[in-house]
Amino acid sequence: MNQVSITTAEPSVSDKLPSEQPATSKHASDKHCTGADIVIKCLEAEGVKFVFGYPGGAVLHIYDAIYKQNHFKHILVRHEQAAVHAADAFSRATGEVGVALVTSGPGATNAITGIATAYMDSIPLVVISGQVPVPAIGLDAFQEVDMVGVTRPCVKHNFLVKDVKDIAVTMKKAFHIARTGRPGPVVVDIPKDITAHLAEFNYPKSIEMRSYNPVTKGHSGQIKKAVKLLLEAKRPMVYTGGGVVLGNAAESLIKLVKTLGVPVTNTLMGLGGYPATDRQFVGMLGMHGTYEANMAMQECDVLLAVGARFDDRVIGNPKHFFSKSRTIIHVDIDPSSISKRVKVDIPIVGDVRSVLAEMNDLVAAEAPKQSPALKAWWEQIEAWRSRLCLNYNNSNGLIKPQYVIEKLWEVTKGDAYVTSDVGQHQMWAAQYYKFDKPRRWINSGGLGTMGVGLPYAMGCQFADPTAQVACVTGEGSIQMNIQELSTCKQYHLPIKVILLNNRYLGMVRQWQEFFYENRYSESYMDSLPDFVKLAESYGHVGMQITQPGDVEGALKEAFAMKDRFVFMDFITDQKENVFPMIENGKGLSEMILAEDL
Amino acid sequence: MRHIVSLLMENEAGALSRVAGLFSARGYNIESLTVAATEDPTLSRMTIVTSGSDEVIEQIIKQLNKLVDVVKVLDLNDGKFIERELMLIKVKATSTHREEMKRMCDIFRGRIIDVADGSFTIELTGSGTKLDAFIESLDKTAILETVRTGASGIGRGDRILKI
Numbered sequence: 001m002n003q004v005s006i007t008t009a010e011p012s013v014s015d016k017l018p019s020e021q022p023a024t025s026k027h028a029s030d031k032h033c034t035g036a037d038i039v040i041k042c043l044e045a046e047g048v049k050f051v052f053g054y055p056g057g058a059v060l061h062i063y064d065a066i067y068k069q070n071h072f073k074h075i076l077v078r079h080e081q082a083a084v085h086a087a088d089a090f091s092r093a094t095g096e097v098g099v100a101l102v103t104s105g106p107g108a109t110n111a112i113t114g115i116a117t118a119y120m121d122s123i124p125l126v127v128i129s130g131q132v133p134v135p136a137i138g139l140d141a142f143q144e145v146d147m148v149g150v151t152r153p154c155v156k157h158n159f160l161v162k163d164v165k166d167i168a169v170t171m172k173k174a175f176h177i178a179r180t181g182r183p184g185p186v187v188v189d190i191p192k193d194i195t196a197h198l199a200e201f202n203y204p205k206s207i208e209m210r211s212y213n214p215v216t217k218g219h220s221g222q223i224k225k226a227v228k229l230l231l232e233a234k235r236p237m238v239y240t241g242g243g244v245v246l247g248n249a250a251e252s253l254i255k256l257v258k259t260l261g262v263p264v265t266n267t268l269m270g271l272g273g274y275p276a277t278d279r280q281f282v283g284m285l286g287m288h289g290t291y292e293a294n295m296a297m298q299e300c301d302v303l304l305a306v307g308a309r310f311d312d313r314v315i316g317n318p319k320h321f322f323s324k325s326r327t328i329i330h331v332d333i334d335p336s337s338i339s340k341r342v343k344v345d346i347p348i349v350g351d352v353r354s355v356l357a358e359m360n361d362l363v364a365a366e367a368p369k370q371s372p373a374l375k376a377w378w379e380q381i382e383a384w385r386s387r388l389c390l391n392y393n394n395s396n397g398l399i400k401p402q403y404v405i406e407k408l409w410e411v412t413k414g415d416a417y418v419t420s421d422v423g424q425h426q427m428w429a430a431q432y433y434k435f436d437k438p439r440r441w442i443n444s445g446g447l448g449t450m451g452v453g454l455p456y457a458m459g460c461q462f463a464d465p466t467a468q469v470a471c472v473t474g475e476g477s478i479q480m481n482i483q484e485l486s487t488c489k490q491y492h493l494p495i496k497v498i499l500l501n502n503r504y505l506g507m508v509r510q511w512q513e514f515f516y517e518n519r520y521s522e523s524y525m526d527s528l529p530d531f532v533k534l535a536e537s538y539g540h541v542g543m544q545i546t547q548p549g550d551v552e553g554a555l556k557e558a559f560a561m562k563d564r565f566v567f568m569d570f571i572t573d574q575k576e577n578v579f580p581m582i583e584n585g586k587g588l589s590e591m592i593l594a595e596d597l
Numbered sequence: 598m599r600h601i602v603s604l605l606m607e608n609e610a611g612a613l614s615r616v617a618g619l620f621s622a623r624g625y626n627i628e629s630l631t632v633a634a635t636e637d638p639t640l641s642r643m644t645i646v647t648s649g650s651d652e653v654i655e656q657i658i659k660q661l662n663k664l665v666d667v668v669k670v671l672d673l674n675d676g677k678f679i680e681r682e683l684m685l686i687k688v689k690a691t692s693t694h695r696e697e698m699k700r701m702c703d704i705f706r707g708r709i710i711d712v713a714d715g716s717f718t719i720e721l722t723g724s725g726t727k728l729d730a731f732i733e734s735l736d737k738t739a740i741l742e743t744v745r746t747g748a749s750g751i752g753r754g755d756r757i758l759k760i
Binding site: 209211339 | 606607610611614615618622652655656659660662663665666667668760
């Protein structure tokens with residue numbers, strides 16, 4: 001299938017219209033299914049529970065088939081971008097493949113930001129897009145866009161299905177590719193006429209692809225070397241990323257870190273991979289990481305990196321990083337993530353859970369004891385920790401955003417799903433909400449997509465209907481997908497929006513203060529709506545909180561409303577900035593702390 | 598350093614653009630790229646001539662391997678290999694220069710495959726540097742048109758890229 005040649009003769013334009021009509025499939029037996037029925041049956045076979053989507057011309061047959069089925073629930077969003085984000089969050093929260101369905105042309109292009117967001121964070125998605133009928137492809141037909149071409153740079157793989165007989169095997173491949181190896185989004189573009197044609201439904205039980213065989217198990221010799229290095233290290237450090245969360249490896253990681261007695265840091269994407277309230281956790285690292293995490297990264301002699309990729313927001317300037325020598329062990333499922341920005345000494349390509357389990361077995365056999373060197377290393381780390389880099393001044397009578405997050409953590413007992421948008425509020429949420437479990441911190445780390453917060457919260461709430469879901473956002477970001485308040489109304493989603501409203505695009509303003517002599521070019525968010533009234537107009541509860549003394553009470557009141565969507569507009573200190581901060585191009589140990597200013 | 602990367606990929610619509618897109622998106626150089634189906638019509642063989650530091654070449658190989666349609670990748674420079682390129686070159690061959698042009702062609706072991714009033718079309722095969730040398734040796738004003746295929750490469754002896 002999917003050879004270069006087109007397998008069916010092209011019908012002339014005159015016989016195109018009738019063929020667009022779905023055949024009457026009174027008996028939806030597996031022998032005579034329409035393409036649309038086959039799509040539904042594939043989703044059913046994959047155990048899909050939710051499809052997030054938005055109908056349109058090219059997917060009408062599929063929507064008709066959805067109407068007639070009861071295997072999954074379709075969630076109608078208000079913009080295709082939100083459909084993909086919600087499916088993405090559903091996947092982040094559950095580990096299952098998220099599914100979105102959009103129409104051709106503008107429906108498809110609206111989905112792009114969602115797809116690119118998932119791609120950058122390696123989230124498994126199957127996005128089904130409608131396409132104009134096969135004979136119309138390339139003729140600039142109404143609502144035509146080359147979806148396979150447009151999405152190529154931001155998908156793990158994509159398909160254009162040109163024959164109804166290929167739908168089932170293509171869907172099978174799509175789910176297989178999305179969830180295996182380094183996960184990622186896969187687009188399946190299906191022309192409208194194909195969804196009307198008839199074929200037998202036959203879903204393959206398994207799939208073999210000669211061109212796609214992701215590695216699973218790590219190289220045992222390399223793992224042995226790595227463990228030896230870790231046991232002999234004087235200043236060991238463990239640095240883990242989203243791979244530990246996606247690879248369901250948190251338990252193995254905790255075991256390893258506990259047995260070795262070493263410090264551990266998580267990237268923004270890796271938060272929750274190791275319990276934040278544990279003493280061995282030194283906080284998030286990177287541009288806005290803690291002093292102790294960044295110093296320990298810089299000063300360690302053996303670094304174990306697991307499911308992380310040394311990106312520019314994490315280690316800053318690589319030249320500065322290498323001004324200190326250390327031995328780096330890098331475990332990742334994607335060989336291309338290894339030695340991409342940073343040359344590593346012990347590369348281990350493999351599934352992080354299996355590699356960590358193998359390491360645990362080797363370490364357990366050695367029964368390590370805390371060496372004097374490790375004790376001295378911990379004393380050094382405690383000295384760095386005693387700088388209390390996350391302290392903030394809470395005395396000017398204004399609501400501090402950090403304080404809101406601290407209270408949110410207390411009120412939700414650290415157990416909520418917290419989604420965020422992108423900017424200062426995102427960093428504060430990451431710094432001050434202590435995530436003890438994986439898959440609870442849901443944010444756009446790689447692409448940094450403003451507007452994900454609310455649809456992410458929707459995806460989490462569908463994944464876990466009784467859970468507490470908080471969307472930490474800013475007044476800039478929330479307006480990028482504010483239309484989803486309507487979706488939340490339709491499905492009675494009891495999300496709590498925590499808006500840290502500082503009337504600025506805060507992170508932009510912060511950079512303008514640091515690098516552009518306070519020229520606040522277009523970073524003021526003027527003409528804001530009355531968020532309370534806006535929420536109320538959708539039938540939600542709106543609250544505005546202006547006094548620090550009211551923060552905790554308001555949060556308690558909001559989370560006590562277990563069946564209501566509550567929009568909390570916190571009017572925060574306009575001038576608060578995120579610290580510590582590493583300026584662009586600077587090194588890990590060149591942090592600016594709040595106390596320095 | 599210049600590298601010749603050979604790969605086998607599924608002969609599917611859009612496969613070529615995935616490779617080309619990867620090179621442009623990640624800012625890798627492409628000196629030449631040539632592709633055609635193999636004896637197995639479901640497989641295409643592609644030869645890419647690229648250049649970069651060892652780190653960049655390592656990334657190129659890894660990124661190519663990551664493409665779902667790519668079955669196998671081989672950096673020919675990792676061992677012994679043979680490289681050939683075909684050039685069709687149309688040159689002026691007016692009465693006084695016809696003999697001279699024929700001689701040059703013979704020296705480089707080219708073949709004249711088309712003769713017209715005032716011009717020859719010469720077919721020349723060899724390494725890229727040999728083709729460059731032929732062009733260099735001609736009077737620039739004598740060259741009417743050149744068409745080059747880009748390099749194809751194959752490993753020597755037991756070095757076989759096959760699935």
